[in-house]
Amino acid sequence: MNASPLTFLLTLELALALIGALWMRLAGYVFFPSPRPWHDTLYFLAGYGALLLLERLTERVAPAAYRELDRLMRSLGRVLREAGVGHNAAMLLAFASALGEELFFRGALLNALARGLGIPAALVLQALVFALGHPAPGRAGRLYAVWAFAAGLIFGGLYLLSGSLVPGILAHFLYNAKGFAEIAEEPGPASR
Template sequence: MAHLGLEPLATPNPFRDGAFGLGLFLLLQGLEALFSRVFPRSFRMAEAFHRELGEALVRTGLGPKEALLLSLLSAVAEEVFFRGAVQGLLLRQLGGWGVGVQALLFALLHPAPRSAFAYPLFTGVAGGLLGLSFLFTGSLVPGILAHFLHNARSFAELLSASARQTPRPKPRA
C-alpha cells in the first residue's frame, strides 16, 4: 500500500487530523478571499469559468447528492495521488523541494483560461498548503477533509447560483 501513498491513512489521529483539516479549510477560505481582493478581475473570470462548468454539470443532472459524492471522490483521489504518491516520491528524490514541485504539478493540472490566471495560482498555493499539512502530520486525512469541504462549498455555491438562474415552471391554474 505504501507505493500507492495510502500508508498515511492507516493510523489516523481523529483529533489532530480533524483540527488540521478544519484549520486548513479555513486557511483555504481566507486564501480565496485574499485572491479575490488582490486579483479581482482574474478572480471574476475564474468564477465565470466555474459557473459555466457548474451549469454544464447541472444540465447533465448533477444534484446535491451527486455534488457531495463528486466532492468526496475528487478530494480523496487528488490527495492520494498528489500528496500521497507524487509528493511521497518527490520527497525521496528532491527532499523538501518535493512539496513545491507537487504543488506546481497540482496547479498545472487545474487549468483555466489565460484571463483567469488567479485560479492556477490559487491551486498551486493550495497544493503547497495541502502538501505541508501532509508533511507535518504524516496523514492524508487533514488534506482530504479540507479539500472535501472546499469542493463541497464550491459545488453548493454553483448549484445555488444555477437554481436561481433556472426559470421555474409557471403554476397551472
C-alpha cells in the same frame, strides 16, 4: 464527449485514487497512521481555514480576475446542471476529487519527490503538478493556476505536518463541497 461530464470527472478522480493508492502500496508509503481524531481535526480545521483565507486574499488582490474566475466556475456549474448533476452527485464529485487528488498528489507524488529531492523541492513540485492538473482558459485560468498552486502548497503542508492524508482529504472535500454545492444549486436562466 460521449460520457456525461459527471461520469468523466468521476472516472478521472477514481483513476487518480487508484494510481495513487497502488503507487503508495508498491512504494511502502503509509496510507493512514493510527487514528488521531483530535490531531487530525485540528490540522483539518487549520487547512480549511487556510483555504478560505487564500480565497479572500485572492479576491482582494486580483478582484477583476477573481470575478472572471467566478464566471468560469459558474459556467462549469451550468454544464453540470444541464447534465443533470444535483446536490448528491455534486457532493460525490467533491469527495471523489478530494480522495483521488490527495492520494495521488500528496500520498504518492509528494512522498516520491521527497525521497529524491528533499521535502522543500518536493512540496513545491507537487504543488506545481497539482496546478497543471487544474487547467482553465484565459486570464481566469492563470489566476486559477496560481490559486491551485497555493492550494497544493497548503494540502502538501497539511500532509507533511500531520503525517496523515486525513486532514487534507477532509479540508479538500469541505472546500470542494462548498463550491460544488453553490454551482450545482444555482438556478438556471429559465427560473430567474
